[in-house]
Amino acid sequence: MEEYKKILNRRRLALVTFVLFSSIVLLFNQLYLEETITNPTVHGFQFGLLVGLEGIAIFMVIKITRTLMDERKIQLMYNAEHDERKVYIKAKAGQPMVLILSSILLFAAIIAGYYNTTVFFTLVGVVYFQLTVTVVIKMIYLKKM
Incomplete structure (x- = not known):
């Protein structure tokens, strides 16, 4: 089970990195690229996609963090993942x-x-x-x- 904990910690780190990176991209797009974007449809789609993916990633980080606190939840997640x-x-x-x-x-x-x-x-x-x-x-x- 220790190996699975390491896997969960790596997933959590990757998700947090994604959230930080996409937040920087969103901030950059809103502050610097607003005037230069030629197609607002693409810009809106990109914004919505990144916000949605960030929301999912934050939810997964919270789920993994709560799971890592309880040994029983780790076992249940492992079983569900390897069904x-x-x-x-x-x-x-x-x-x-x-x-x-x-x-x-x-x-x-x-x-x-x-x-x-x-x-x-x-x-x-x-x-x-x-x-x-x-x-x-x-x-x-x-x-x-």
């Missing part, structure tokens, strides 16, 4: 790879949005479609197995 059925369903639904591809597509959408709004909306639509299909497949497998 063979859930791991199999996630793999069957293609979740690990879809999350990576969706992240790459979102990054590409933000970059492309500064040049062409149509490409931006198309890539964001593809990401939403990918994630929706993955969730539907996961729900089907959860009910089926």
Whole structure:
């Protein structure tokens, strides 16, 4: 269990680093790039995405911190994370790879949005479609197995 505690501490450190980095990016965007942004749609999407991801990261930091205080909660989190059925369903639904591809597509959408709004909306639509299909497949497998 000590090894899992180290893993949780590394996760917490990575999440805190992400929160600090994204806060700096948001502050920089609001203070310095406001006048130079050519496409307010992309700027708004970027702002909303970063704020949403920050909120999720803060929630996860709090959850991990509370878990590390109680040995029983650590065991429960470990068991939930390594549940063979859930791991199999996630793999069957293609979740690990879809999350990576969706992240790459979102990054590409933000970059492309500064040049062409149509490409931006198309890539964001593809990401939403990918994630929706993955969730539907996961729900089907959860009910089926």
